[in-house]
Amino acid sequence: MSFKKWSLIAAVMLTSVTLVACGSKSSKSSSSYTTTGSTSGTYQAVIKNGRYRTSKARGVAVQQNDNTYNLKSFESGLTNIIAKKFFSTKSYIFQEGQYLSTSTVTNWLGRKTSSNKTGLNPAKGSSSNPNPLYIQQIEEQDYLQQSGSSMKLKGVVIGIGVNSEYQYQKKTDGPYYTKSISKAKGEAEGKKAAAIILKRLRKKKTLKNVPIVIALYRQAGEDSLVGGTFFAYAKSNSSKISSWTSLNYKNVVLPKTSTSSSSSSSNTGTSGSFSNFKSQIQNFFPNISGVTAQTQYKDGTLQGMHITITTQFYSQTEINSFTNYIASAAKKYLPSGVPIDIVIKADTDVQAVVYRNSGSSKWLTHVFDSY
């Protein structure tokens, strides 16, 4: 593991942070770019005049999404699964999207109408059988490199979230109907939108020649307890996409409910480990603890787990003891070799976290305390 490396990186980054402190007070020159610093395996991000460079389309995603799992999963996946394939965290600096504005993205996510010619979703059609909204979210991420006193754009990553279902009413206050959108249809609509978006981006002077990576994400349904997954990406240096690369990710919520559709053989190992872990924990207190997990697989191989344990605590000493117990049980029962975190909650308050980072075999614990 790389705590040592992290300390080193952090130490190096502090130089930059010092520059912010001075720069933001004394001058507002155009070269007052600095970075956030970074922990191992994450990107530094751009700070300008002491302030984070927020996305030009800030807040659009928040407005558009009901299921917050989709939101976190889409943005994390775009960074960790897609961007890192092309722009290493060591050489590139992350910047929130600066070329697509709130109004642009809002218009693109709308339906194509006479008043919204850039809409990527089809006109509604008949209200009793409307065309689905296919394109649910669009995110831009910029990747830069330092060049003298300025930052140069070296690549853009665009994520497109495509719906797997569409909910609509036939009349106001009427019941809700749901249309499923097949994988094939979603993929076709996503690729169609990607081609249009790429052409539009190439019309912007700054984006004429930079590499643009576009990735397609299938949104999870509204009731899902886990987000969707990226299923294809393409890199282009022109205004056309010559070929797409497929991705085979799958998210599974544990324990599986009886209504879970498929019992994929690829994850019985994890499911079994989790089940042992869960039964070990549930009887720790007289009041039963809720234990659930989000798991992600790539080509049938486990990539990591987010586990949530909810129980009622009657004292801080119970929280301390439970956290130690979880750390022991995690080490004994949970799969090795992948990042896992376990959030320990009382009602909605996080009381402690037990986690093992990517590439590490050490379990770390932190209990939230108070003076």
Place this chain on the structure above:
Amino acid sequence: MSFKKWSLIAAVMLTSVTLVACGSKSSKSSSSYTTTGSTSGTYQAVIKNGRYRTSKARGVAVQQNDNTYNLKSFESGLTNIIAKKFFSTKSYIFQEGQYLSTSTVTNWLGRKTSSNKTGLNPAKGSSSNPNPLYIQQIEEQDYLQQSGSSMKLKGVVIGIGVNSEYQYQKKTDGPYYTKSISKAKGEAEGKKAAAIILKRLRKKKTLKNVPIVIALYRQAGEDSLVGGTFFAYAKSNSSKISSWTSLNYKNVVLPKTSTSSSSSSSNTGTSGSFSNFKSQIQNFFPNISGVTAQTQYKDGTLQGMHITITTQFYSQTEINSFTNYIASAAKKYLPSGVPIDIVIKADTDVQAVVYRNSGSSKWLTHVFDSY
């Protein structure tokens, strides 16, 4: 730092956990005691037949306390400040109090009346000028050592929480009045209660000869944003307390409000560090972040900080960037040599934690993510 040591301890503990797994399924013998395992510097705790040995007075504290800061601070302090002085985490195993039951503690915390002769608080007196409730909470902790296949009680720690104020109504539905309880009066009442409790404990056969440590805690007022502090403790091997040792702890909330009573010179250094840290962070996003801290001093020396940062995030990438920035700023601005944790929240949800453990110089970060 002792991650290596922790791994070792955890590995050793897993043997115990294995025993639980077998013991709880196949047998219910009286010797099926195991432990939770432990991370560095924390106690292992007792598990019996696969189940945590909860306190016999479980839940009493929860019922009695309005200010949850007092609750966490009292229980943590009793373990970390008092118990660890006498019972090292390496040699002793923690057990939630088994000798004081819910009804016993509830009665002791009540007023002394003809129907509650064991009440430690005075009779109410006149309703227009009632006697305060002095004794607010009582907690028992047991410390054991393994002896063959059984666990032997080696010591008991009792915490007594004494109020610093008393709120009352002169008539039902009337306005609330508050009486302050001076430090001297609180100390006298706490010591009086301690002497009575010790005598009562010595009447129990099992507690006749074990060392008993009693510690006194002054509760923070109801509106406080930090809990109270322990101010005295005594160890006794008999049924009398021969002498008390004073403790000089002080909790300070930062930033200081203009109504903060005293501007102690002892903590201007920390207050200044925190103020730099805070101003560095507050302008990171266009929307201002709230930054507050609980700090604790012993004899004027900083013991640690719990920092909470609340801001609005519009994306997971903002959370990632902010967390990296906090880690850099913490390293640059916050005092070294003491444990510090920084909880990063959006509304009430914890999004990330940045912390440095006791005895370590490494800052660790964990971002809560979702698939």
